[in-house]
Amino acid sequence: MTSRKTGEFARIERLFAPLAAGFPGALGLTDDAALLRPSDGHELVVTTDTVVAGVHYVGDEPPDLVARKLLRVNLSDLASMGAQPLAYTLNAALPSDLEDDWLEAFTRGLAADQAEFGIALAGGDSVSTPGPVTLTVTAFGEVPAGAALRRSGAKPGDVVFVSGTVGDGALGLKAQRGELPGLSQVDRDALTARYRLPRPRLDCGARLRGLAHAAIDVSDGLAADLGHIAETSGVAARLDAASVPLSDAARAALARDPALRDAVLGGGDDYELLFTVPADAVGRVEALAEALALPLTAIGAIESGQGVRILDADGTAIALATRGFTHG
Amino acid sequence: MTSRKTGEFARIERLFAPLAAGFPGALGLTDDAALLRPSDGHELVVTTDTVVAGVHYVGDEPPDLVARKLLRVNLSDLASMGAQPLAYTLNAALPSDLEDDWLEAFTRGLAADQAEFGIALAGGDSVSTPGPVTLTVTAFGEVPAGAALRRSGAKPGDVVFVSGTVGDGALGLKAQRGELPGLSQVDRDALTARYRLPRPRLDCGARLRGLAHAAIDVSDGLAADLGHIAETSGVAARLDAASVPLSDAARAALARDPALRDAVLGGGDDYELLFTVPADAVGRVEALAEALALPLTAIGAIESGQGVRILDADGTAIALATRGFTHG
Numbered sequence: 001m002t003s004r005k006t007g008e009f010a011r012i013e014r015l016f017a018p019l020a021a022g023f024p025g026a027l028g029l030t031d032d033a034a035l036l037r038p039s040d041g042h043e044l045v046v047t048t049d050t051v052v053a054g055v056h057y058v059g060d061e062p063p064d065l066v067a068r069k070l071l072r073v074n075l076s077d078l079a080s081m082g083a084q085p086l087a088y089t090l091n092a093a094l095p096s097d098l099e100d101d102w103l104e105a106f107t108r109g110l111a112a113d114q115a116e117f118g119i120a121l122a123g124g125d126s127v128s129t130p131g132p133v134t135l136t137v138t139a140f141g142e143v144p145a146g147a148a149l150r151r152s153g154a155k156p157g158d159v160v161f162v163s164g165t166v167g168d169g170a171l172g173l174k175a176q177r178g179e180l181p182g183l184s185q186v187d188r189d190a191l192t193a194r195y196r197l198p199r200p201r202l203d204c205g206a207r208l209r210g211l212a213h214a215a216i217d218v219s220d221g222l223a224a225d226l227g228h229i230a231e232t233s234g235v236a237a238r239l240d241a242a243s244v245p246l247s248d249a250a251r252a253a254l255a256r257d258p259a260l261r262d263a264v265l266g267g268g269d270d271y272e273l274l275f276t277v278p279a280d281a282v283g284r285v286e287a288l289a290e291a292l293a294l295p296l297t298a299i300g301a302i303e304s305g306q307g308v309r310i311l312d313a314d315g316t317a318i319a320l321a322t323r324g325f326t327h328g
Numbered sequence: 329m330t331s332r333k334t335g336e337f338a339r340i341e342r343l344f345a346p347l348a349a350g351f352p353g354a355l356g357l358t359d360d361a362a363l364l365r366p367s368d369g370h371e372l373v374v375t376t377d378t379v380v381a382g383v384h385y386v387g388d389e390p391p392d393l394v395a396r397k398l399l400r401v402n403l404s405d406l407a408s409m410g411a412q413p414l415a416y417t418l419n420a421a422l423p424s425d426l427e428d429d430w431l432e433a434f435t436r437g438l439a440a441d442q443a444e445f446g447i448a449l450a451g452g453d454s455v456s457t458p459g460p461v462t463l464t465v466t467a468f469g470e471v472p473a474g475a476a477l478r479r480s481g482a483k484p485g486d487v488v489f490v491s492g493t494v495g496d497g498a499l500g501l502k503a504q505r506g507e508l509p510g511l512s513q514v515d516r517d518a519l520t521a522r523y524r525l526p527r528p529r530l531d532c533g534a535r536l537r538g539l540a541h542a543a544i545d546v547s548d549g550l551a552a553d554l555g556h557i558a559e560t561s562g563v564a565a566r567l568d569a570a571s572v573p574l575s576d577a578a579r580a581a582l583a584r585d586p587a588l589r590d591a592v593l594g595g596g597d598d599y600e601l602l603f604t605v606p607a608d609a610v611g612r613v614e615a616l617a618e619a620l621a622l623p624l625t626a627i628g629a630i631e632s633g634q635g636v637r638i639l640d641a642d643g644t645a646i647a648l649a650t651r652g653f654t655h656g
Contacts, residue, residue, distance in 0.1 A: 025371075030479065030480075030560050031409070031478055031480075031560075032375060032405040032409055032544060033405050033406060033411070033469075034373070034374045035372070035471075036372040036374055037372065038365075038366070038372070043364065044366070045361045045362070045364075046362045046364055046450060046468075047361035048417050048453055048466065049419075049453050050464070051455070052421055052459070054458060055455065055458070056455065077360040078361060081359070081360055089374065089466060091376055091464045092378075093378055093380055122374060123376060125377050125378045127378050127379070127380055127383065127384065128380070128383055129459060129460065129462060130380075130382060131380070131457060131459015132457065132458060134421050134457060134459065134462045136419045138376065138417060140374075145365060148363055151358065151360070152358075217360060228358075232358050
C-alpha cells in the first residue's frame with residue numbers, strides 16, 4: 001500500500017492490514033513494495049483481473065461474494081496453469097460515498113477465502129474515484145520451472161476433458177436475473193450459487209502438470225475456451241455436446257427449455273478446467289478423477305486443422321447463437 | 329490478458345500485444361497468466377499503483393505522459409527497495425467513448441519507457457467502465473534475496489540523504505495549475521516537466537544495497553516520507569530545511585514567494601530517494617554521487633525518540649502548514 005493516505009484511506013488500509021498479517025513478504029503493508037520468493041526451482045505465475053460495479057457485477061450482490069468471486073476467478077487462472085497460489089495484491093478505486101458496511105463485508109469475504117485457499121494479501125493501493133467501484137486483483141502462484149500448463153500444447157489425437165459440470169455459471173446468471181422462472185427454487189439457488197461463487201480447481205490443475213498437453217479454465221464459455229486451445233495450439237477441436245457433464249439443476253433447466261443448450265455450451269463463468277491429454281493417458285485421468293472425487297469427463301477430441309466443431313448426439317453439427325461471453 | 333473480449337477490446341489488446349513481444353514470460357498475452365522467474369538467489373519485488381482520471385491527473389494531460397508517469401511512479405518504488413525492474417502488468421478500465429488517439433498515444437508512452445528502462449508488459453486486463461479512465465500498473469523487480477532496502481532500518485546517528493532536488497514535483501503541479509504566474513516560462517516548464525515525468529532513481533537504489541540503513545522514495549512529501557522512515561524504524565529524525573537541495577527553478581520560485589517552502593518540504597511527487605546511512609559511510613555516499621553524476625545531499629540526521637523535527641538555518645523549529653499529499 002502506498003502511504004499518501006489520510007483519514008478515510010488510512011481507515012481503509014487499517015481494514016486491509018490484517019489480511020496481510022500472515023505473509024512476511026507483505027512487510028506489514030508499510031513499505032514501498034512487497035517481496036515474493038518462489039520456492040527453489042520454481043517460477044512465479046502472475047494473473048490479474050479487473051471488475052467494475054455495474055459492468056461485471058450488478059452492484060447489489062453481497063460484497064463478500066464480490067470479493068470471493070474476484071479472488072477465485074484469479075485463482076482459477078492459476079489452476080489452469082497448474083500453479084499453487086501464494087499471495088495477491090488488491091487495487092481498489094472506491095467512491096467516497098461507499099458505505100462502511102460494504103467495505104467491511106468485502107474484507108470479510110477476502111479473509112474467508114484467504115483461509116480457504118491459504119493465501120494472503122501482499123500489497124495494493126486504494127484510491128478514490130468519482131466512478132463506480134473498480135477492483136483489481138493480481139494473484140501470484142508458483143509452478144516448478146518449465147512445468148506450467150499452457151493453452152498451446154494440444155496435439156491431434158488428444159482427448160478433451162472437462163472438470164465438474166458445465167453451464168451452471170451461465171444459467172446461474174440467468175437465474176439471478178429472474179430469467180428461469182419455471183425452475184424450482186432449489187435449482188435456481190444452486191445455479192446462482194455456482195455463478196456467484198465458483199470453485200477454482202487448484203488441486204486438479206496441480207495434478208495435471210506432466211499429464212495434460214494443454215489446459216485452460218472455462219471463463220469465456222466451453223466452446224470459446226476450446227477455441228482458444230485450438231487456436232493457440234494450431235489444431236482443430238471436436239466438442240461432443242451430448243457428453244458435456246451437467247449438474248442436476250442444469251439438466252432440469254434444459255429439460256424445461258432445450259434452447260438453453262446454447263447458454264451451456266457458449267456461456268461463461270464456470271471456472272472448470274478444460275484440458276487435453278494423449279489418448280494413452282485417459283486411464284490416468286480416470287484415476288485422478290477418483291483421487292480428487294471430482295468428475296473429469298471426456299467431451300471431445302483434438303484433430304488436425306483449425307476451428308471447433310460442435311456435434312450433437314447423432315453427429316450433426318451445431319451452430320451456437322453466441323460463442324462466449326462478451327462483457328467488457 | 330483474459331480473452332473474454334470481442335470487438336473494441338480485441339482491438340485494445342492488439343495495441344498492447346507488441347508491448348509484450350520482448351518478454352517470453354508474457355506468453356504472447358495469449359495464456360491465462362504470465363510467468364516470472366527471478367534470477368538465482370534473488371527474490372521478486374512487487375509494487376502497484378492505481379490512478380484515476382480527474383483524481384490523480386487532470387485528464388487533459390498528454391496520454392503518453394500519463395502512461396510514463398504511472399510506470400515511473402512504480403519504478404520509483406522498485407528503486408526505493410533497491411530492485412532492478414523486470415516487467416509490469418497493466419489493468420485498464422476504459423470508458424467506451426475514449427478516443428482511439430488517446431489509447432494509441434498512451435501505448436506509445438508505455439513503449440518509450442519500456443525501451444528506456446528495459447522492461448516489458450507481462451500481462452493485464454482491459455475492461456469497460458461507465459466511470460473515468462482507471463489505470464493500475466503492477467511492477468515487478470528483483471533483488472538479491474534478503475538485500476531489499478526497507479524503510480525500517482534507520483538507526484540513531486545515521487545521516488539522512490536525498491538524491492537530486494526536492495520540491496520540483498509540488499511546484500510543478502502548482503505551475504501546471506497556473507498558480508506560479510510570476511515565474512519565468514522556462515522555470516515553469518522545468519517544474520511542470522518534473523511533475524509530469526519523474527525520474528526513478530533505479531541505479532542509485534541498486535547501489536544503495538548494503539550501504540543504506542533505510543530508504544524510501546519521496547512521493548508523499550519530504551517531511552512525510554522522512555516521517556515514514558522514522559515511524560517504521562522506531563526512531564526520530566531531524567530535517568535541516570536549509571540543506572534541502574533545490575533546482576534553479578525551485579530556487580527562483582522560493583525567491584519570489586518564500587511561503588512556497590511549505591510546498592517544497594511538504595509536497596509530494598518528487599520521486600527522489602530519501603535514505604539514511606551510518607555516519608562512517610558518508611564518504612561512500614559522496615563517491616556514489618560522483619559515480620552516478622547525481623547529487624546526493626545530506627539533509628538531516630536520525631536520532632533517538634520519535635517524530636520529525638524540521639529546523640531552519642538558525643536552528644529554529646519549523647511547523648509545516650501541510651505535511652504530505654492527501655489526494656486519494
